Structure formats: structure tokens, C-alpha cells
Amino acid sequence: MKNPQAFKVFILEDDLWYGSMLEHYLSLNPEYEVKRFESPADFFAKLHEQPDVVTLDYSLPGSDGTEVLGKIKEFNPEIRVIIISGQEDVATAINLLKNGAFDYIVKDDDTKDRLWNSILHLREISNLKQEVESLKNQVGRKYDFSQIIIGKSEPMEKVFALIEKASKTNITVSVTGETGSGKELVAKAIHYNSERHKQPFVTVNVAAIPKELLESELFGHEKGSFTGAVTRRIGKFEEADKGTLFLDEIGELDINLQAKLLRVLQEREITRVGGNAVLPINVRIIVATHKNLLEEVKNKTFREDLYWRLIGLPILLPPLRERGTDIAVLAKNFVDHFCKENKINRKTLTPEAQQKLTAYPFPGNVRELKSIMELAVVMSDEELILPEHITLNASTSISDLLNRETTLKEFESQIIQHYLDKYDKDVLLVARKLDIGKSTIYRMIQNGELKSK
Numbered sequence: 001m002k003n004p005q006a007f008k009v010f011i012l013e014d015d016l017w018y019g020s021m022l023e024h025y026l027s028l029n030p031e032y033e034v035k036r037f038e039s040p041a042d043f044f045a046k047l048h049e050q051p052d053v054v055t056l057d058y059s060l061p062g063s064d065g066t067e068v069l070g071k072i073k074e075f076n077p078e079i080r081v082i083i084i085s086g087q088e089d090v091a092t093a094i095n096l097l098k099n100g101a102f103d104y105i106v107k108d109d110d111t112k113d114r115l116w117n118s119i120l121h122l123r124e125i126s127n128l129k130q131e132v133e134s135l136k137n138q139v140g141r142k143y144d145f146s147q148i149i150i151g152k153s154e155p156m157e158k159v160f161a162l163i164e165k166a167s168k169t170n171i172t173v174s175v176t177g178e179t180g181s182g183k184e185l186v187a188k189a190i191h192y193n194s195e196r197h198k199q200p201f202v203t204v205n206v207a208a209i210p211k212e213l214l215e216s217e218l219f220g221h222e223k224g225s226f227t228g229a230v231t232r233r234i235g236k237f238e239e240a241d242k243g244t245l246f247l248d249e250i251g252e253l254d255i256n257l258q259a260k261l262l263r264v265l266q267e268r269e270i271t272r273v274g275g276n277a278v279l280p281i282n283v284r285i286i287v288a289t290h291k292n293l294l295e296e297v298k299n300k301t302f303r304e305d306l307y308w309r310l311i312g313l314p315i316l317l318p319p320l321r322e323r324g325t326d327i328a329v330l331a332k333n334f335v336d337h338f339c340k341e342n343k344i345n346r347k348t349l350t351p352e353a354q355q356k357l358t359a360y361p362f363p364g365n366v367r368e369l370k371s372i373m374e375l376a377v378v379m380s381d382e383e384l385i386l387p388e389h390i391t392l393n394a395s396t397s398i399s400d401l402l403n404r405e406t407t408l409k410e411f412e413s414q415i416i417q418h419y420l421d422k423y424d425k426d427v428l429l430v431a432r433k434l435d436i437g438k439s440t441i442y443r444m445i446q447n448g449e450l451k452s453k
Contacts, residue, residue: 006033007123010051012043014060022055025112040068047075053122055115058085066096073100080122082115149185150333151326155318162315167193174310175288177317180367183288184248186315191244196284199243204236207249215257216273225274237270237281244284250310251291251302262306320362320369328354330366334373347377349385355451356387359414413449416441425452
């Protein structure tokens with residue numbers, strides 16, 4: 001029974017004895033499926049079977065090896081061709097290699113060994129290409145947004161729906177949200193679930209590159225275009241060709257560069273710094289910012305025409321403090337991952353620890369939560385993570401409450417709870433500090449609005 005995964009080798013050789021010798025020798029490898037042909041007509045009649053490699057006798061009667069090579073490459077450029085010739089003609093060999101031959105082997109005592117090694121090399125190349133394709137597919141699965149962007153809160157369900165819509169088209173996407181909320185992860189989820197997922201995903205952090213260098217970073221430059229440009233450099237737009245370019249912190253883009261970016265987006269072409277050649281580009285654009293770009297337009301720091309070009313499909317990432325139960329889910333995920341990564345026995349958050357987390361406003365969002373949970377794992381000596389293992393930025397926790405959209409009663413509970421935690425549950429001291437009746441605090445504890453333990 002034929003192996004459908006076998007490496008197909010076709011031998012085109014008019015010398016019956018020589019061709020049979022090559023066929024026998026190569027068939028010693030059980031992973032090869034070898035077929036021999038004595039005439040080009042018989043060979044081309046079976047070429048639809050798509051061999052992986054062809055060994056071609058250059059001196060076939062009535063046929064030119066260069067012509068046969070051309071027909072094979074015209075049928076399928078991916079078929080590798082190894083020329084076997086009775087003459088050591090350097091000029092002919094060079095010409096055949098230029099026209100797409102993989103190797104040129106002279107008929108002598110070492111031919112079969114050289115052919116064996118050449119095909120082994122081809123097999124390695126083929127396996128590497130398959131591995132690359134497999135890795136690309138794995139990357140696509142890795143960024144399945146339902147698995148990686150964790151959360152089941154209502155705000156995140158809306159984000160997932162928008163990511164899915166964005167993945168089905170090439171529309172420009174603008175992701176907004178506070179620092180640390182996961183904007184780049186959203187951009188990757190869109191790219192790796194789109195038709196461009198096998199193409200490059202290139203990131204440029206606009207805020208991290210000096211404005212004097214950003215033009216060259218984006219569009220590339222020619223040798224000698226400025227002091228220090230000792231070689232030509234390919235820009236990020238060219239790197240991302242056929243893929244996705246993610247421009248993070250786009251709100252920081254210099255006003256002069258905004259005009260150049262607008263032109264690139266309109267014309268779909270770039271010119272390297274110091275160059276004249278116009279290069280077409282095929283790039284999907286995703287931008288992100290923590291700023292309100294419409295406010296930047298009103299303040300004349302961001303071009304209105306560029307704003308409308310970039311806004312595309314807007315995705316607003318909610319801050320962590322507005323994601324409810326997602327905080328506990330994310331915290332557990334970070335703990336499990338950190339324990340596994342560092343070969344630590346699994347740890348569990350107590351309900352009190354979870355309550356402490358959910359009462360905190362997380363000005364640093366998901367990034368801050370990850371840092372807090374990794375420290376908590378280190379601080380905990382047992383299997384449980386207790387409230388005292390969780391270190392929060394107390395200096396900002398009260399002031400940042402004002403960023404939350406909640407009721408006055410909830411504000412009151414959170415402020416009193418903060419002081420109870422700060423002063424070791426001393427109700428009388430907290431009542432004096434906040435100038436409220438101790439009976440109010442006891443009543444809120446009894447009703448479950450505050451934790452006293």
C-alpha cells in the first residue's frame with residue numbers, strides 16, 4: 001500500500017541501465033516513492049502526480065535539458081529539479097541553476113552518493129517548510145481570543161464580538177483603553193484570526209521612538225540619506241507587507257509625521273527617506289491609544305483628516321475595575337501560570353483575598369493585577385493566598401475611586417473598608433478618623449457591606 005506522506009521522486013533517464021540503478025538505489029529509503037521514465041512524453045503524462053523532486057538527464061535524445069526544466073517549472077515552480085549530466089560544463093551548470101535547477105551533478109563514480117545527499121537536503125528543506133506552516137497555524141490558535149483574552153463580563157463580551165467582526169475584514173481598527181488594559185493583545189487576536197494570519201504582525205510603539213528617528217523607522221531610508229545612514233534600511237511598513245502593522249500610542253505621533261502617514265494611508269504607497277522610488281504596500285492598520293483622539297483633534301494636536309482615516313472600527317477596552325468578576329478569574333489565571341512556570345505547588349486565593357482585589361480600582365489595569373498576583377505567590381508560604389499576601393498601592397487606591405462610575409453608597413462602603421483594613425479593623429478608631437458613628441460601621445458589617453475579619 002502506498003504511503004500518501006511519501007516523498008515522491010521522479011527519474012527521467014533514457015539509459016535503461018543507469019536509470020534502473022538510480023531507481024534501485026533511491027528506493028532503499030522506505031520513505032521515498034520512486035518512479036522512472038525513459039521519455040519526456042511519458043514523464044509529462046504523469047507530472048500531474050506532483051513529485052517533490054525530479055532527477056533530469058540533461059542529454060535526452062531529441063530534447064534539451066533547459067527546455068524540459070522550463071516546462072517543469074512552468075507546470076509547478078515548487079517541484080525541485082536535480083540535473084544529472086555526462087559532461088562537466090561549468091557555463092551550462094550555472095545557466096541551469098539560474099533557471100531554477102536545485103543542483104547539477106556530473107555522472108561519475110560519486111553520482112549516486114551526491115544524489116542521495118542532495119535529496120536528503122531537499123527533504124530537510126521540505127520538512128522545515130512544513131514545520132514553519134505548522135508553527136504559523138499554532139500561532140493562530142494561540143491567539144484564539146476566546147482562550148487568551150480572559151473574561152466573561154458583559155463589557156468583555158462586547159469586545160469579543162467586535163474582535164470577531166474585525167477579523168472577518170481588512171477594516172482599519174482603533175483600540176482605545178487605559179494603559180495596561182491589553183490593547184496589543186486585542187490587535188494580535190484580530191491579526192491571528194484574520195486571513196492575514198500567516199503574514200507578519202509588526203508592532204511600532206510610537207511613544208518609544210524619538211520623533212527624529214520615527215520617519216525612518218516607519219518608511220525606511222536609503223544609504224547616505226542622513227548622517228549615520230551607512231546602509232539602506234527597510235521600514236516597518238515594508239516589513240509588514242501583506243500582514244498587519246500595529247501602531248501603538250498613535251496619539252503621540254508628531255504633527256508633521258501625521259501628514260506623511262495620512263498620505264501613505266490614502267495612496268497605499270511609501271517612499272523611503274532619501275529615496276525616489278515609490279513602493280506599493282499592502283498592509284492592514286491597527287492603532288491603539290490611551291488618549292481621547294477626538295479631544296486631541298479639538299486641541300489641534302491631532303489632524304482631523306487622519307483621525308477619520310484611522311478610526312475605522314473602534315474598540316473600547318474597559319478598565320479592569322469595570323469588569324466585575326473578571327478580576328478574580330484573571331487573578332486565578334495569573335497565579336496558576338506563575339506557579340506552573342516556576343514549578344511551585346498550586347496556590348488558591350481565599351474569598352477574603354478575592355474581596356480585597358475586587359475592592360481595589362487597579363489604575364494599572366490587567367498589567368498591575370499580573371504583577372500583584374506574582375508577588376502574592378512569592379509572599380505566600382502555604383497553599384492559600386491570604387489578604388495580607390496581596391500588596392496594593394494604597395497611596396492611589398482612594399483617589400482612584402473617583403475614576404469609577406458607581407453609587408455614593410458604594411463609594412462610602414469602599415472608603416470605610418479601606419480604613420478598616422488600614423487600621424486593623426479598629427472600628428472606634430475608624431469612626432473617629434472618618435467622623436461617623438460607630439453604630440453605622442457595625443450596622444454595615446452586620447449587613448455584609450463591610451468585612452471585619
